[in-house]
Amino acid sequence: MVPVSHVLALSVILFGLGAAGFIVRRNIITIFMCIELMLNAVNLAFIAFSRYLGDPDGQIFVFFVIVVAAAEAAMGLAIIIAVQRNRQTLSIDDLDSMKL
Amino acid sequence: MATHSDLPLLLLMTLAKVVVVLGVLLTAIAYIVWMERKVVAHIQSRWGPYLVGPHGLLQPLADALKFLFKEDIVPDEVDRPIFWLAPLLAFTLAFLSISVIPFGESITIAGHTIPLQITDLNVGLLFVLAVTSLGVYGVALAGWSSNSKFPLFGGLRSSAQLISYELSLGLAVVSVVLIAGSLSLREIVEQQRGLWNICKQPLGFLLYFTAAVAETNRTPFDLPEAEAELVGGYHTEYSSFKFAMFFMAEYANMVTVSCLATSLFFGGWLGPVFGPPLVRSLLPVLWFALKVLAFLFVYIWIRGTLPRFRYDQLMGFGWRVMLPVALLNVLGTSLIVAWRSV
Amino acid sequence: MIAPLFYIFAGLAIVAALSVVLQRTPVYSALSLILVLCSLAVIYLLLGAQFLAVIQVIVYAGAIMVLFVFVIMLLNARQESPTDHSLFARRLGLPLLAVFLAEVIFVVVGHFSGTVFAAGATFDGGPGAVGGLLFRNYVLPFEVTSILILVAVMGAVVLAKKQL
Numbered sequence: 349m350v351p352v353s354h355v356l357a358l359s360v361i362l363f364g365l366g367a368a369g370f371i372v373r374r375n376i377i378t379i380f381m382c383i384e385l386m387l388n389a390v391n392l393a394f395i396a397f398s399r400y401l402g403d404p405d406g407q408i409f410v411f412f413v414i415v416v417a418a419a420e421a422a423m424g425l426a427i428i429i430a431v432q433r434n435r436q437t438l439s440i441d442d443l444d445s446m447k448l
Numbered sequence: 449m450a451t452h453s454d455l456p457l458l459l460l461m462t463l464a465k466v467v468v469v470l471g472v473l474l475t476a477i478a479y480i481v482w483m484e485r486k487v488v489a490h491i492q493s494r495w496g497p498y499l500v501g502p503h504g505l506l507q508p509l510a511d512a513l514k515f516l517f518k519e520d521i522v523p524d525e526v527d528r529p530i531f532w533l534a535p536l537l538a539f540t541l542a543f544l545s546i547s548v549i550p551f552g553e554s555i556t557i558a559g560h561t562i563p564l565q566i567t568d569l570n571v572g573l574l575f576v577l578a579v580t581s582l583g584v585y586g587v588a589l590a591g592w593s594s595n596s597k598f599p600l601f602g603g604l605r606s607s608a609q610l611i612s613y614e615l616s617l618g619l620a621v622v623s624v625v626l627i628a629g630s631l632s633l634r635e636i637v638e639q640q641r642g643l644w645n646i647c648k649q650p651l652g653f654l655l656y657f658t659a660a661v662a663e664t665n666r667t668p669f670d671l672p673e674a675e676a677e678l679v680g681g682y683h684t685e686y687s688s689f690k691f692a693m694f695f696m697a698e699y700a701n702m703v704t705v706s707c708l709a710t711s712l713f714f715g716g717w718l719g720p721v722f723g724p725p726l727v728r729s730l731l732p733v734l735w736f737a738l739k740v741l742a743f744l745f746v747y748i749w750i751r752g753t754l755p756r757f758r759y760d761q762l763m764g765f766g767w768r769v770m771l772p773v774a775l776l777n778v779l780g781t782s783l784i785v786a787w788r789s790v
Numbered sequence: 791m792i793a794p795l796f797y798i799f800a801g802l803a804i805v806a807a808l809s810v811v812l813q814r815t816p817v818y819s820a821l822s823l824i825l826v827l828c829s830l831a832v833i834y835l836l837l838g839a840q841f842l843a844v845i846q847v848i849v850y851a852g853a854i855m856v857l858f859v860f861v862i863m864l865l866n867a868r869q870e871s872p873t874d875h876s877l878f879a880r881r882l883g884l885p886l887l888a889v890f891l892a893e894v895i896f897v898v899v900g901h902f903s904g905t906v907f908a909a910g911a912t913f914d915g916g917p918g919a920v921g922g923l924l925f926r927n928y929v930l931p932f933e934v935t936s937i938l939i940l941v942a943v944m945g946a947v948v949l950a951k952k953q954l
Binding site (some may be wrong): 350351352353354355356357358360361362363364365366367369370371372373375377378380381382384385388391392395396397398399400404405407408409410411412415416418419420421422423425426427428429430432433439 | 793796797800803806807808810811816819820823826827830831833834836837838839841842845846850853854857858861863864865867879880883884887891894895898899902903904905906907917919920923924927928931934935938939941942943945946947949950952
């Protein structure tokens with residue numbers, strides 16, 4: 349059988365990669381995808397703990413995370429389309445009009 | 449549950465089943481193409497393929513050879529990795545969902561009872577829906593990677609169409625699941641021993657079949673590859689074997705959808721069974737094949753009869769007619785199921 | 791049987807996640823993310839969460855990511871050009887991230903070293919069990935999410951439409 353720590357380590361690695369991508373990437377769509385990656389890493393941890401503790405609540409939580417992620421993707425992508433329409437760019441470096 | 453000593457045997461048996469099913473499916477696809485050309489030809493008062501073999505029966509073989517020997521043209525500005533990936537993806541996914549469909553009850557060889565199904569999942573139906581929902585990528589990516597306007601339009605249209613009609617398809621299937629109380633296709637078929645689901649869910653079947661025709665990009669919903677306006681749609685830039693893969697994927701999807709319709713609404717392999725043990729175990733497979741064949745004929749019949757929708761009509765129909773009716777159907781079915789169980 | 795499968799798909803997930811972060815073309819990132827999602831679905835299956843594994847493929851890979859690919863195609867997002875505007879984020883963000891991850895790994899390995907999952911699943915993650923729980927213990931959150939989705943749909947239409 350697989351040790352619990354290995355599954356959790358996988359979750360941490362995926363979360364770290366997602367966070368690093370969030371910092372490094374410049375394209376809004378890619379940044380958004382890195383957020384999805386982080387959400388999935390957390391989901392994996394939830395399911396691992398659910399299995400480890402024998403508690404089904406973790407799986408219910410993952411269900412809700414997936415549902416909320418769907419709503420979030422619909423909204424986020426609509427915002428991205430609006431941004432592209434108004435600014436003709438997808439790079440976050442060019443979207444700095446609210447910076448001091 | 450299989451013990452460890454059974455494991456190699458189980459793997460071997462599954463492998464054998466996969467090989468047999470793939471072989472049958474590929475041959476069937478070749479002859480569905482032949483059947484389609486024949487039936488459409490007769491609808492249009494023509495003869496159809498007649499020259500290769502008696503009644504053109506060897507035409508599929510000739511077609512396959514032609515596809516293999518054609519020049520494989522890759523346009524200059526395409527996105528090469530994805531241009532390759534798209535037909536592979538379409539092809540693989542189309543063949544994957546057949547693995548949970550039960551063809552018959554079980555067959556006993558040398559004391560081993562072998563269920564006539566590659567694998568029976570307790571979430572079998574959801575598995576089919578999952579694989580179908582991934583099928584969009586083949587088409588969308590083909591359209592995008594070709595870097596040409598007609599394929600891009602075809603790809604965009606088809607992603608929108610597949611997403612829209614997937615909802616109605618899923619809801620139509622949900623009403624059957626409500627009645628059967630199971631997601632395993634084997635149990636759904638078993639539960640129809642008394643009365644086929646088509647009698648309990650006529651509206652559900654109508655919704656399912658309409659959505660399924662749209663999901664497989666067939667006329668009258670073949671907007672993604674509408675020849676008259678989009679040249680060839682998403683596979684305009686494809687040639688030779690890569691095109692053949694799209695072609696086979698489309699027909700494999702038709703077979704899957706027909707198999708699913710048979711299992712969900714028309715009692716799957718159920719039918720009168722008689723005779724010695726071997727006939728007794730093979731007869732259900734025959735019933736299943738006949739029912740699937742009838743569906744495929746209806747598919748071709750529809751193609752030969754109905755004109756194509758306009759794009760806005762297609763989307764309007766999907767969202768304003770199909771979806772509300774499917775929701776009402778689910779609501780009504782669940783009310784009846786709940787009322788009965790009280 | 792389960793352990794080798796886990797390591798194969800864990801490795802696949804990590805490689806694909808790296809590719810999500812490192813690819814410059816959004817479509818490649820999206821495809822790699824789909825690969826991550828599918829390999830995670832297999833791992834969910836190995837952990838006994840069958841229903842969530844299928845939902846992961848249907849909703850995440852089959853609906854959310856289709857939306858991403860669709861938008862990438864619609865906006866024709868090609869290669870991203872590298873810029874040097876974000877040195878601050880890189881110089882401060884990445885070290886802080888490294889510290890955070892080191893801390894988490896330290897805690898995880900320290901706390902769970904040597905702990906192995908129990909052999910038999912204590913909870914059946916099939917559709918029946920999850921559904922029962924969802925409609926008995928969690929009816930209110932379930933209904934609230936349906937309102938959330940309705941709001942999201944309306945918001946998306948309002949935002950993405952050119953004129954109302």
